[in-house]
Amino acid sequence: MTYAFTAEQEDLRRTARDLFGRTCTPGDVRAAWEPDADQDRSRWRRMADLGFLGANVPTEFGGSGLGDAELTVLLEEAGYAALPEPLLETAAIVVPILREHGSPEQRETWLPRIASGEVLATAQLMDAPAAPYGTVADLALLELDDGLHLVPGDRLTREPAPSMDGARHTAALRGVPDAGTRLPDAARVDARSRGAAAAAAVLNGVTRRLLDMTVAYAKEREQFGRPIGSFQAVKHLLAEVALEVETARPAAWYALTAVAEGHADAGLASSAAKAAANAAATTASYHTLQVHGGIGFTWEHDLHLWLKRGKALEFAYGSLRHHHRVLGDAVVTCPDLMATFGPALSAAS
Amino acid sequence: MTTAARQETRALAEWRAEIRAWLEANVPEGGLPDPESGDILDAHRAWERTLFEAGYAALHWPVEYGGKGADLDARIVFQEEYERAGAPPRMNLGGLMLAGPTIMKYGTPEQKEFWLPAILSCEHLWCQGFSEPGAGSDLANLRTSAVLDGDELVINGQKIWTSGGMHADWMFGMVRTGDPQSGHRGITYVMIDMRTPGIDVRPIKQINGQTGFSEVFFTDVRVPVANVMGELNGGWQVAMEALGHERGAGRRTYVKFLNDLAQLREFVTSLGQADDVGVREDLGRLLTAVSVYRHHVGRTVADSMRGHDGPEASYNKLYWSEMTAQIHEVGMRVLAARAELQDDEKSLPGAKQWQDNYWFSRATRIFAGTNQIQKNIISERVLGLPKEPRR
Numbered sequence A: 001m002t003y004a005f006t007a008e009q010e011d012l013r014r015t016a017r018d019l020f021g022r023t024c025t026p027g028d029v030r031a032a033w034e035p036d037a038d039q040d041r042s043r044w045r046r047m048a049d050l051g052f053l054g055a056n057v058p059t060e061f062g063g064s065g066l067g068d069a070e071l072t073v074l075l076e077e078a079g080y081a082a083l084p085e086p087l088l089e090t091a092a093i094v095v096p097i098l099r100e101h102g103s104p105e106q107r108e109t110w111l112p113r114i115a116s117g118e119v120l121a122t123a124q125l126m127d128a129p130a131a132p133y134g135t136v137a138d139l140a141l142l143e144l145d146d147g148l149h150l151v152p153g154d155r156l157t158r159e160p161a162p163s164m165d166g167a168r169h170t171a172a173l174r175g176v177p178d179a180g181t182r183l184p185d186a187a188r189v190d191a192r193s194r195g196a197a198a199a200a201a202v203l204n205g206v207t208r209r210l211l212d213m214t215v216a217y218a219k220e221r222e223q224f225g226r227p228i229g230s231f232q233a234v235k236h237l238l239a240e241v242a243l244e245v246e247t248a249r250p251a252a253w254y255a256l257t258a259v260a261e262g263h264a265d266a267g268l269a270s271s272a273a274k275a276a277a278n279a280a281a282t283t284a285s286y287h288t289l290q291v292h293g294g295i296g297f298t299w300e301h302d303l304h305l306w307l308k309r310g311k312a313l314e315f316a317y318g319s320l321r322h323h324h325r326v327l328g329d330a331v332v333t334c335p336d337l338m339a340t341f342g343p344a345l346s347a348a349s
Numbered sequence B: 001m002t003t004a005a006r007q008e009t010r011a012l013a014e015w016r017a018e019i020r021a022w023l024e025a026n027v028p029e030g031g032l033p034d035p036e037s038g039d040i041l042d043a044h045r046a047w048e049r050t051l052f053e054a055g056y057a058a059l060h061w062p063v064e065y066g067g068k069g070a071d072l073d074a075r076i077v078f079q080e081e082y083e084r085a086g087a088p089p090r091m092n093l094g095g096l097m098l099a100g101p102t103i104m105k106y107g108t109p110e111q112k113e114f115w116l117p118a119i120l121s122c123e124h125l126w127c128q129g130f131s132e133p134g135a136g137s138d139l140a141n142l143r144t145s146a147v148l149d150g151d152e153l154v155i156n157g158q159k160i161w162t163s164g165g166m167h168a169d170w171m172f173g174m175v176r177t178g179d180p181q182s183g184h185r186g187i188t189y190v191m192i193d194m195r196t197p198g199i200d201v202r203p204i205k206q207i208n209g210q211t212g213f214s215e216v217f218f219t220d221v222r223v224p225v226a227n228v229m230g231e232l233n234g235g236w237q238v239a240m241e242a243l244g245h246e247r248g249a250g251r252r253t254y255v256k257f258l259n260d261l262a263q264l265r266e267f268v269t270s271l272g273q274a275d276d277v278g279v280r281e282d283l284g285r286l287l288t289a290v291s292v293y294r295h296h297v298g299r300t301v302a303d304s305m306r307g308h309d310g311p312e313a314s315y316n317k318l319y320w321s322e323m324t325a326q327i328h329e330v331g332m333r334v335l336a337a338r339a340e341l342q343d344d345e346k347s348l349p350g351a352k353q354w355q356d357n358y359w360f361s362r363a364t365r366i367f368a369g370t371n372q373i374q375k376n377i378i379s380e381r382v383l384g385l386p387k388e389p390r391r
């Protein structure tokens, strides 16, 4: 059982952090709040050039060879940078759903164009009232009453539904579904699990950034003649955030692996990962603003860019209460907790 | 990550199967009585002896000392299976986890030969003599003094909260050999025979009504200087190594907490509360915690096996102790107004266990370094925040 990234995967993390460090600075995130910023695809194309958008796309459709572990790293980094574009929806939901459940024609039409960066895809699942980048998405996965539909942009209607996080460019999507857009039944549950697992990883990245920004501030800001980070009341708040986010991260790594490999526990692992990420995000939202004091409450300070992304992602793909209920139902209804969740003898023995 | 996240190596899978089969054949049916409840020590010692004879007493010990030299991942597999089988709680963890490794590092060949086999076979039970009335979190403030007299140390003072002190044959302790102001530079780590004249052990009744810990008084207790581990006045370093073992991964796995959750489920169901929405949310929160702990330990093992061990061990202690308290809090919550009553198996089956364990669960935030101390460690040594002003 390994929960560690390889040297190559750590290199990829550095590549992503470097790219976003140059093209997705807090200033860039702020600029992405401009109403027409959703038109700018330059960063999206850079991500395609680096192979980020070809992750998990089969090579015959232009895939980059990056897999699930690499995607995990990219999702965390996207959250860390508060990346405006919907990497989560495109790379972690639409691509695998297309690959696993799409018709040959759907796959042929969309996968190469996603990998090349030509197409930006979004998703509106469960009871989500809107989709990120719904304003301009070229393709959308919609959960409707009769199941999941993959709807091309020219058959979407987009109602304005602005987010408190202006960089998300949300719109309420309605599709004009038909038999050709409908995906097989199994896609529905799969998409929900993938959404929850991937959102957990992105959210953990957001939370880690809130923590790092606040640790840096606590070392530098002085009151009573000493850095505020030397006050224990401040330290313990930050230690609590660190504990929650660092324990939530491996749960998301595991969930992403479980959904990718289609394990029986994929749904429950995703719920646990998202519940843990949500709880860590709530704690971080409270404690990091508190430690910043008045400056953190200003529009001008960058903190709220991450606070708002965190709050949006906390409720996307299932709230804390939703996932606790899913897991609580499982605790009560599964015949034998130890057999379901405990260690298993593997086939190798 | 990739596929390896789920699949154990063939060697680990075989090891798991071996342990599972052995435990199925050997774990005493119905378990053993609580080791704190008095004269049932013999049954526990017999179980430890069974483990010892099978070669499972101390997997982490090197082969030359009778262990298996097992890596952390193999130890975790053992621990998972051990908990899954509902095997008895281990009796001599102080000896196996703390005293043993210290002796291996600092003991003479004769000492190793004398102490180590007796720890392994559970012939000697060990206790930890660190805390004192004036030195808990601030351990470096300890006062129990040891004065050199020829080739002996003469010890005077008092230890407190000594778990298992009543049954222990040996104590690994810390005493002050420097002057009273010498702080951590004047502390010596020493092994003390609990039958030495001048030692008086007095049980202390705990909040849960049992006598798990004790006070230990020392009056002119003479201990051979040869029993010092490391240098005279160099005991702090030795102790910090031992405490690192106490906090990190290796002793606890999610399976223990999954067992607790399974029992809680039975209890909730027997009370007719399994369909209550609030109770389900509580159970969902607990399953989240158990899963998170599983993957946290998985990551810690992976990091450790790649040579990264660090102050992050404090995450582990914080997580499992808070989870333990939460699980038992839910147990009390479902009992609600009934929680205060002294129930027995007749009046309300299952209740007594939750009532008793609830109070013990409250100790987990205090021992092995209080949770505030763990947060100090995380904030200063993991996050790099400025140190508290100290004297």
Ligand SMILES: Cc1cc2nc3c(=O)[nH]c(=O)nc-3n(C[C@H](O)[C@H](O)[C@H](O)COP(=O)(O)OP(=O)(O)OC[C@H]3O[C@@H](n4cnc5c(N)ncnc54)[C@H](O)[C@@H]3O)c2cc1C
Residues within 6 Å of the ligand: A232, B127, B128, B129, B130, B131, B133, B135, B136, B137, B138, B160, B161, B162, B163, B164, B212, B213, B363, B366, B367, B368, B369, B370, B371, B372, B373, B376
């Ligand atoms: C069930 C049980 C078994 C035990 N077994 C053993 C044993 O076998 N051997 C042994 O040696 N000891 C044992 N202990 C003792 C245990 O290690 C101590 O209780 C613990 O280290 C705390 O010390 P204290 O009780 O003196 O509390 P104190 O150190 O006085 O702490 C009181 C409160 O103040 C807080 N505090 C203290 N210093 C700080 C600080 N710098 N920053 C923030 N908060 C602070 C603490 O967190 C705590 O909340 C046991 C304790 C229990 C409850």
